[in-house]
Amino acid sequence: MDFNITKQEELFLQMIREFTEKEIKPIAAEIDEQERFPIETVEKMGKLGIMGIPVPKEFGGQGGTNQIYSMAVEEISRVCGTTGVVVSAHTSLCIAPILENGTIEQKQKYLPKLSSGEWIGAFGLTEPNAGTDAAMQQTFAEDAGDKWILNGSKIFITNAEYAHVYIVIAMTDKSQGTKGISAFIVEKGTPGFTIGKKEKKLGIRGSATCELIFENCEIPKENLLGRLGKGFSLAMKTLDGGRIGIAAQALGIAQGAMDETVKYTKERKQFGKAIAKFQNTQFQLADMETKVQASRLLVRSAAFKKDKGVPYSVDAAMAKLFAAETAMEVTTKAIQFHGGYGYTREYPVERMFRDAKITEIYEGTSEVQRMVISGNLLK
Amino acid sequence: MKIVVCIKQVPDTTEVKLDPVTGTLIRDGVPSIMNPDDKSGLELALELKDKFNAEVTVLTMGPMQAEAILREAFAMGVDRAILLTDRRFAGADTLATSNALAGAIKTLEYDLVIAGRQAIDGDTAQVGPQIAEHLDIPQVSYLQNLEYDGNKTFTIKKQTEDGYQIVEVDSPCLVTVLSTANNPRYMTVKGIMEAYDKEVEIWSADKIDVDEAKLGLKGSPTKVKKAFTKGVKSAGEVYEVDTEEAIGIIISKLTEKFII
Numbered sequence A: 001m002d003f004n005i006t007k008q009e010e011l012f013l014q015m016i017r018e019f020t021e022k023e024i025k026p027i028a029a030e031i032d033e034q035e036r037f038p039i040e041t042v043e044k045m046g047k048l049g050i051m052g053i054p055v056p057k058e059f060g061g062q063g064g065t066n067q068i069y070s071m072a073v074e075e076i077s078r079v080c081g082t083t084g085v086v087v088s089a090h091t092s093l094c095i096a097p098i099l100e101n102g103t104i105e106q107k108q109k110y111l112p113k114l115s116s117g118e119w120i121g122a123f124g125l126t127e128p129n130a131g132t133d134a135a136m137q138q139t140f141a142e143d144a145g146d147k148w149i150l151n152g153s154k155i156f157i158t159n160a161e162y163a164h165v166y167i168v169i170a171m172t173d174k175s176q177g178t179k180g181i182s183a184f185i186v187e188k189g190t191p192g193f194t195i196g197k198k199e200k201k202l203g204i205r206g207s208a209t210c211e212l213i214f215e216n217c218e219i220p221k222e223n224l225l226g227r228l229g230k231g232f233s234l235a236m237k238t239l240d241g242g243r244i245g246i247a248a249q250a251l252g253i254a255q256g257a258m259d260e261t262v263k264y265t266k267e268r269k270q271f272g273k274a275i276a277k278f279q280n281t282q283f284q285l286a287d288m289e290t291k292v293q294a295s296r297l298l299v300r301s302a303a304f305k306k307d308k309g310v311p312y313s314v315d316a317a318m319a320k321l322f323a324a325e326t327a328m329e330v331t332t333k334a335i336q337f338h339g340g341y342g343y344t345r346e347y348p349v350e351r352m353f354r355d356a357k358i359t360e361i362y363e364g365t366s367e368v369q370r371m372v373i374s375g376n377l378l379k
Numbered sequence B: 001m002k003i004v005v006c007i008k009q010v011p012d013t014t015e016v017k018l019d020p021v022t023g024t025l026i027r028d029g030v031p032s033i034m035n036p037d038d039k040s041g042l043e044l045a046l047e048l049k050d051k052f053n054a055e056v057t058v059l060t061m062g063p064m065q066a067e068a069i070l071r072e073a074f075a076m077g078v079d080r081a082i083l084l085t086d087r088r089f090a091g092a093d094t095l096a097t098s099n100a101l102a103g104a105i106k107t108l109e110y111d112l113v114i115a116g117r118q119a120i121d122g123d124t125a126q127v128g129p130q131i132a133e134h135l136d137i138p139q140v141s142y143l144q145n146l147e148y149d150g151n152k153t154f155t156i157k158k159q160t161e162d163g164y165q166i167v168e169v170d171s172p173c174l175v176t177v178l179s180t181a182n183n184p185r186y187m188t189v190k191g192i193m194e195a196y197d198k199e200v201e202i203w204s205a206d207k208i209d210v211d212e213a214k215l216g217l218k219g220s221p222t223k224v225k226k227a228f229t230k231g232v233k234s235a236g237e238v239y240e241v242d243t244e245e246a247i248g249i250i251i252s253k254l255t256e257k258f259i260i
């Protein structure tokens, strides 16, 4: 792996930092406070190509790399964890499975509008009784000759209310276990498909997390994504890629908390000097910074392998595990360094701390990442 | 329509420090950016490209590193980029700079030449107007807004010290643009991915239409006699008092100085 960033990456960082600073940071606290989906930001990002970075130009995308995509999620999350996951779920969980498994017609139909941000994407795997044990799918898709009839529900679905395109995982043959699970593309407005209750959350409060309900929802035959019975492995591969996005989100949140803490400890004076002058501050900041940089290298290396087309699922699991735990640790300490002020909404570290927690849970809990890593080690 | 935009790479700071001994700018460790007024000039050109299909060329004189702002310009959407770089250009003052830029523009087709009002490092605001003189075309400086009739005439809102003027001018002409004229667009991801596949044309002094004696140090009549950083103002007085008392102190100080 080349540790130097490329010229394109350098130019991209210049653009994304200017964009996040001017367009996202100023509204981050507000969308959190109001639990408001940042639809205006999605529009702006769509125009600049941020909603379709790794999509080839022939499908209306930007022809970018996964590395640049992960840098985008990092930089966005550095100022707003909510906007980070909007981009990550859209790109990794909806665009990527279509790109990697879709027919040419599916790619032509969905990718251009998803890449331009005109359409937002979502992914529905989790159900009330199928969380970590995702194979316990209850949602059922019945083969009715010229169409599929979908029944069941999904919970905790990111981007739900605002999405136009949903990748939905469902059982097609109960007798086959995980080999009886398939993936489908469901469009917003399909009769029988409704959005249920919206969750009230600890963090990433601007992102819409809702229930998806399917009641005799008829979907066209051609909306099967990938092969029949291959939906479980499609979902697992999708999550492998998604973990790079979530690792980048965690990394961004941690970096954002570092930025705030370095600034604050140099300004805040107690006992006649800046608290940055205390050795406890210095040593803890050193440890925090080291972990953030280690997370970054894990994220970069997983994205690098994905771009090279070599296996990266263990790398993605390590990146997500380490970056998520680092984000929790760094944001916890960031509040500690801010003292009482850090516990209030006057300072962004309070929001960052709340946003960090989810990175240890979704797209595979930290325990799941440990299973992936050790499973590979002990196989 | 064909547009040439002159853009300059400058250190990213409004407070450029000077070396007290040599009187030259200290550029080490300061990141370089596209001069803000020039970026607005570029945005103006790109808006004309969007509306009237104009062809936009960016031109800069500088060392090889100045290529960075040309790549940025590609990622924003320009069609062509030229870097004037040659040891014979080195040590140029504003006159030699404008001679070199005008010499390059003379070899191009153009209906409109755009420069920034001034560069944040040199701050003279001379280069744009000088280029217009060398090219012998009309100029409108301090542009706030421009409208084009799609044919030959520009209607320009030009800022003055105490207001503005509306002037009409026919192409070919030169304008100098203020950074407040517009909000420059961001680079797009696709533009960034393609920026390094495009060609930045590197031109030496031989490629341009100007007498070599007018270039670089030789062509620079300006001699910097002394350059210095402004002395620090006195520290002022600090009062650690509550708001009420502070207001009283401020009012009495302002009255004392006949400000209020």
Ligand SMILES: Cc1cc2nc3c(=O)[nH]c(=O)nc-3n(C[C@H](O)[C@H](O)[C@H](O)COP(=O)(O)OP(=O)(O)OC[C@H]3O[C@@H](n4cnc5c(N)ncnc54)[C@H](O)[C@@H]3O)c2cc1C
Pocket: A089, A123, A124, A125, A126, A130, A131, A132, A133, A155, A156, A157, A158, A159, A201, A209, A358, A361, A362, A363, A364, A365, A366, A367, A368
């Ligand atoms: C804000 C938010 C957004 C989400 N977005 C999406 C989305 O877009 N799409 C989607 O499909 N899902 C989404 N999810 C669901 C998320 O992926 C699941 O919540 C997650 O996978 C955990 O499942 P669970 O909540 O059922 O927890 P459970 O599976 O019930 O886990 C509870 C605890 O038990 C542990 N555990 C479970 N099994 C084991 C084991 N074998 N060994 C050791 N420990 C174990 C877990 O690690 C965890 O700590 C989202 C969730 C949230 C909160």
Ligand SMILES: Cc1cc2nc3c(=O)[nH]c(=O)nc-3n(C[C@H](O)[C@H](O)[C@H](O)COP(=O)(O)OP(=O)(O)OC[C@H]3O[C@@H](n4cnc5c(N)ncnc54)[C@H](O)[C@@H]3O)c2cc1C
Pocket: B006, B007, B008, B009, B023, B024, B035, B037, B038, B059, B060, B061, B062, B091, B092, B093, B094, B095, B097, B101, B114, B115, B116, B117, B118, B119, B120, B121, B122, B123, B124, B125, B126, B127, B128, B217, B220, B222, B224, B227
């Ligand atoms: C303190 C100080 C010290 C200086 N020292 C020296 C010195 O030692 N030797 C010397 O010869 N000169 C020196 N100069 C002049 C220096 O070379 C000028 O900065 C340069 O000629 C451009 O002028 P400017 O920055 O004032 O640009 P301005 O006239 O303010 O720029 C107006 C516009 O002209 C265009 N433009 C200007 N320069 C370029 C360029 N290179 N490429 C493309 N477009 C351009 C841009 O559109 C810009 O917005 C010095 C100037 C100052 C203020």
